[in-house]
Amino acid sequence: MxxxxxxxxxxxxxxxxxxxxxxxxxxxxxxGATFDEPIYIERGLESWRNGSHCSLxxxxxxxxxxxWDTLPLYLYERWTGTRLDLMHDLGWMLPWARAAALVxxxxxxxxxxxxxxxxxxxWGGRLAAAALACEPTLLAHASLATTDIPLxxxxxxxxxxxxxxxxxxxxxxxxxxxxxxxxxxVAKASAMVFxxxxxxxxxxxxxxxxxxxxxDPISPASAAGTIRSTLRSSRRDFVHIGIVGCVLMFVFCxxxxxxxxxxxxxARGLPEGxxxxxxxxxxxxxxxxMNAGDGLVRQVIHNLHGHNGSFLLGRAYEHPVWYxxxxxxxxxxxxxxxxxxxxxxxxRRRSVWNWALAPAGMLLLFSLTCRVQIxxxxxxxxxxxxVVGLAAAYVSVLRQSRPWPRRLGSAACAAALLWTxxxxxxxxxxxxxYTNELWGGTRSGYLCLSDSNYDWGQGLKQLTAWAxxxxxxxxxxxxxxxxxAVHTAPFRYVPLHAFPxxxxxxxxxxxxxxxxxxxxxxxxGTRLDLPGHRAAMEFVGARQxxxxxxxxxxxxxxxxxxxxxxxxxxxxxxxx
Numbered sequence: 032m033x034x035x036x037x038x039x040x041x042x043x044x045x046x047x048x049x050x051x052x053x054x055x056x057x058x059x060x061x062x063g064a065t066f067d068e069p070i071y072i073e074r075g076l077e078s079w080r081n082g083s084h085c086s087l088x089x090x091x092x093x094x095x096x097x098x099w100d101t102l103p104l105y106l107y108e109r110w111t112g113t114r115l116d117l118m119h120d121l122g123w124m125l126p127w128a129r130a131a132a133l134v135x136x137x138x139x140x141x142x143x144x145x146x147x148x149x150x151x152x153x154w155g156g157r158l159a160a161a162a163l164a165c166e167p168t169l170l171a172h173a174s175l176a177t178t179d180i181p182l183x184x185x186x187x188x189x190x191x192x193x194x195x196x197x198x199x200x201x202x203x204x205x206x207x208x209x210x211x212x213x214x215x216x217v218a219k220a221s222a223m224v225f226x227x228x229x230x231x232x233x234x235x236x237x238x239x240x241x242x243x244x245x246x247d248p249i250s251p252a253s254a255a256g257t258i259r260s261t262l263r264s265s266r267r268d269f270v271h272i273g274i275v276g277c278v279l280m281f282v283f284c285x286x287x288x289x290x291x292x293x294x295x296x297x298a299r300g301l302p303e304g305x306x307x308x309x310x311x312x313x314x315x316x317x318x319x320x321m322n323a324g325d326g327l328v329r330q331v332i333h334n335l336h337g338h339n340g341s342f343l344l345g346r347a348y349e350h351p352v353w354y355x356x357x358x359x360x361x362x363x364x365x366x367x368x369x370x371x372x373x374x375x376x377x378x379r380r381r382s383v384w385n386w387a388l389a390p391a392g393m394l395l396l397f398s399l400t401c402r403v404q405i406x407x408x409x410x411x412x413x414x415x416x417x418v419v420g421l422a423a424a425y426v427s428v429l430r431q432s433r434p435w436p437r438r439l440g441s442a443a444c445a446a447a448l449l450w451t452x453x454x455x456x457x458x459x460x461x462x463x464x465y466t467n468e469l470w471g472g473t474r475s476g477y478l479c480l481s482d483s484n485y486d487w488g489q490g491l492k493q494l495t496a497w498a499x500x501x502x503x504x505x506x507x508x509x510x511x512x513x514x515x516a517v518h519t520a521p522f523r524y525v526p527l528h529a530f531p532x533x534x535x536x537x538x539x540x541x542x543x544x545x546x547x548x549x550x551x552x553x554x555x556g557t558r559l560d561l562p563g564h565r566a567a568m569e570f571v572g573a574r575q576x577x578x579x580x581x582x583x584x585x586x587x588x589x590x591x592x593x594x595x596x597x598x599x600x601x602x603x604x605x606x607x
Contacts (some may be wrong), residue, residue, distance in 0.1 A: 043157050044144055051164035052133055055174040058460035059129040063491035064514040067174050072128055073117045075101030085287050093330035095217040100128040100176040116514045120316055127178040136173040139184035143419045146191050150423035152383050159422040165451040166418055168363050171462025172408055178219045179408040179418040185215035186412040194233050194386050211277025216280040220330035225412055232393035234265050236386045267551035284323035334403055339557045341404035342481045347558045354408055356398035362470045362479050363407045365454055367447035382428045387420030406483030461581040463487055481556035488512020490582035494548055497580050507542045510550030535570035548583040
């Protein structure tokens with residue numbers, strides 16, 4: 032019985048990994064490069080060649096995902112003695128980098144399975160793994176060579192090991208969580224906030240759960256008091272985990288061993304004297320330029336300044352709005368996941384209180400203060416924790432139910448998995464565009480959200496196929512992306528927002544071909560405070576698109592202006 036049970040368990044997990052990986056690999060080959068991927072691959076290869084992470088850290092990008100994703104490419108360079116060029120070789124480099132990135136996806140599903148098992152037994156792990164492997168938004172980002180899935184996997188592993196090691200010796204209590212905190216930090220800089228918040232939520236849940244089990248009344252005031260006591264009682268463990276994580280992070284990122292220019296300039300500007308001499312000598316010999324601290328600081332500055340406002344439900348905001356992420360999650364998550372909390376609260380309120388949902392709730396509260404509002408990918412760890420926590424909670428409720436409600440609940444659970452699986456199958460390969468049925472579906476999702484939620488610059492391959500099918504020789508392209516393919520036939524890149532355009536009629540001087548393909552993010556996204564962008568939008572808005580791909584609206588400039596309303600755009604035929 033035990034052998035058969037383990038065989039079934041292993042087969043289930045391997046099946047989830049295999050089917051989801053097939054979705055990701057096949058989708059990755061159909062999509063062009065997203066906005067971030069070319070720079071990650073270029074700088075990742077540069078890091079391997081010169082042994083320095085400076086080129087990544089200067090962007091505020093932590094190096095682990097780029098290092099791992101470009102390792103096969105660097106080994107190819109060493110094996111063949113050739114130097115890969117981003118402009119000419121990205122087309123075949125990108126699938127290899129995306130395939131390497133699947134390791135982080137496997138890690139996420141594996142730790143989702145472990146967490147589900149720890150919360151609700153064998154079926155909790157099975158349902159958690161299956162739910163992760165079916166969720167379209169998670170699959171979409173698992174298909175890419177970016178940083179969001181690596182961060183989610185490392186944070187889920189951190190939460191799991193922190194909880195399971197609380198009552199054990201130093202190594203499982205401090206050492207292993209410290210290693211996973213370091214992994215999260217070198218995956219993405221936002222881990223310096225997400226990691227401590229998750230640890231705090233897990234520890235507060237443990238203490239509150241102990242009080243609940245003992246029968247003590249819990250009110251909002253007592254809960255706040257428990258969180259404060261958590262900080263006091265667990266402060267030493269938190270500090271030790273943080274020290275382990277930070278030390279390993281600095282060691283991994285390394286430094287370039289040259290003087291820090293700003294520090295040296297400051298030292299040389301000091302008044303003459305012994306202090307001046309000491310500080311200049313220190314600035315010249317303390318060679319720790321461009322280390323992990325630089326990457327973290329640059330990301331903090333970016334988050335504090337925000338990111339050109341936000342776009343939500345057809346409206347562009349000049350400044351970030353506090354409700355962006357709750358509403359974006361409601362648009363991008365599948366309906367079964369959105370309905371899960373309400374169903375569990377109706378069945379058994381205490382079921383939604385577990386140590387996977389606690390950090391998810393903490394991250395949701397934190398999202399109200401986030402100022403970089405360019406996609407739910409910024410909170411992808413929340414999505415992973417939410418899916419795993421809901422799956423385990425649902426299994427716990429079924430286990431405590433009577434036979435006939437249990438059978439009914441099991442059927443509902445199977446139907447939910449079938450729903451998300453069909454949603455993932457229907458949206459393939461355009462998982463980034465996924466918009467749930469409650470908000471009009473994927474077809475018109477660009478009217479709700481933009482940027483990495485829909486058009487992240489990944490649509491050039493589909494646009495190439497569209498032009499080839501219709502034997503269109505040349506095509507002007509105005510889009511949001513960095514794919515070098517936009518500079519090759521049949522495309523002619525026209526960044527209208529950057530041109531000296533004062534009025535809509537001036538656009539004619541910059542477009543040369545009959546067809547103009549416009550990325551949806553530039554039409555339905557955060558407004559750039561540029562005259563050229565406003566004029567180009569007005570020029571395009573006076574025309575009806577004749578066709579579209581997943582992320583491009585295509586206009587025939589030979590046709591006269593029609594003064595059509597923007598709301599008519601979803602009626603354009605979808606062509607791939």
